[in-house]
Amino acid sequence: MVSIHGHRCLIVVLFTMLLTGAVQYNNSVAYAKTTVVTIGTGGVTDMYYLTGGAISHTIHAKRKLHKVRALVEPTEGSAYNVNTVMAGHHAFGVVRSDHQYQAWKGLAEWDEQGRQKTLRSVFSIYSESMTLVVTEKSGVTQLSELKGKRVNIGSPESAQRRHAIDILQAVGLDHQKDIQAEAFEATDTLRLLQNGRLDACFYTVRHPSRTIREVTSGAFKVRLIPIAGPRIQAWLKTAPYYASSQIPMNYYPEAIHREDVPTVGMKVTFVTSIKVPVLVVYAIVKDVFDNLDQFKKLHPAYALLTKKSMLEGLTAPLHPGALKYYLETGLKP
Template identity: 25%
Template sequence: MKTVIYKRKRWSVALVVLLVFSLSLMSGCSKQTTDNNSISVESTQLNMVAGTSGGVWYIGMGAIGKLYSDNYPGTTVNLLAGGSSGNPLRLESGETDFSITQHTMAVAAAKGQEPYKKATQNVSSIINLKDITRLNIVVRDDVPIYSIEDILEKKYPLKLAHGPVGTVSEVFGRWAFEEYGVGFKDITSWGGKLFANNYNDVASLFQDGQIDMFFWTGPGEAGFIQETASGTKLRWLPVKEEVINTLAEKYGLNKGTIPAQFYGGAVGTETPCVIDATELIVRKDLQEEIVYNLTKVICENKDDIVLAYSAWNTFDPETAWQDLGLPLHPGAEKYYKEKGWIK
């Protein structure tokens, strides 16, 4: 089965959702490989792992998958759900070909640092999207928590939606809380509860009072937060500077802010947070020509990708090869050199 090909270049939201659905239906197809475990360019099946189903990475990677199949007829693209910390391991094992992760996770995978037990050997980077991915720590306004320190001081029985385990929201949020002395086990020992639901569920759970707080890490403004803010008063908690500095030293995160005007002004004040960027990654042993073509399609169709997911408008093809957490794949390097961006 081939990916559905649409003739129109300008995509509506409904079209992108249909695209993602069509890609996800193909996950049962068998993989065609050559004797050296490389994919045949003439009849390619490209297995992609994104973020949580229906999330922003899922939409963005779906758009990339469509562009690839449009430009290389005969290609079948399978899009699967995943998570930032788990995605490098799925490439390492050969389960998938192309994926997405945070720069911090790429660095950790290359070095074998937490959350990885050892360094990856079969994972390469191709693009740093240079987006600004922010950790949002959001609490309902009627919950008597005004800082992360309050949770520890009050031993508050927090009902926390940290996101699916292994996603960057869960990992970054857990790292930040641990620097304040608040572990997930502490929260449950105080009578709290942890939720790993997809964000499609979080808005309704939050509005119903079943959740007090959630983490979300991503660029721009999330649709589910916009939905939640329309019916529930929210409060964004800051991460103090000394914690940000520690997280930067340990994991490579950086200091940023959540703009006051986000979510129709619901954030209210510039809120200090930790930030990161997004990298696109591939199997190191993926055929060079496929990686060259993939890099070319992404770099030469930025406008279409941004139409599908506007927060990636920071992507600059000329510098996309810089500041990578993992070694640059030779196929991507070939493309950048041909363009004259790598001298």
């Protein structure tokens, strides 16, 4: 016959077993639960949107292993993505390297808000290369020969114009004194080059570019001029949001030269917030870098990517999850 005391002990044991089982069950459910994150990109026809899709596609294949899924959301673009990541509306954002730099330093659009101290970089992707196109008739074969020429540097207040002025200043040219600077929209440049109203134009664009393909196949023969050399390399050390890049001329078979063109450009980068969990960021970086060959096939703009180049143009500190992967693989000493 079991005593009352014995009954009470039995009940306590059974209750403890049930409670332990419930906790274990809940833990297993939590462990199995997939973390869903959002990526702020650009317009649905924009390369930023396609890039967010490429990252999402790459990590989707490993979702059962890492328990991470990424949803791509169209947005107003780079600067907007910085702000939504900082506000917690997106976990990740596709952001141009100069905007990353400005946000981290509290410059330009972030002058009043101050430094975005929780911004973290993850990796960079393709380059938006500074492309200097000149007509054959102009006789220009190098950057310094733009002096006295009619050069479109972009419309007032545009990023295009700021980039062109940066390059000119780097080689000692004053856009107000040394060239005949024009302020046309980039979309007008093709027509103006082809009808002889311009000798040259600066154009910031990813490659391959339909616009550059069209201008190199027009009636007026054109060439792409290198933006390189000791003065450019020295200047790059003062402008960490720029990085060296290269324009493959096999993209433009009707240009009058076949040699690839060294240049510089803005990096399109992938950013997040320090508040995003380490293991989530680590999983995304690992999936992209471990499957880089497959990732590069998703768009021609990714063709020249290397693991080393994907750490260029980053000015905000690396997120600990990204750093964990780079240290494990020797990409960071």
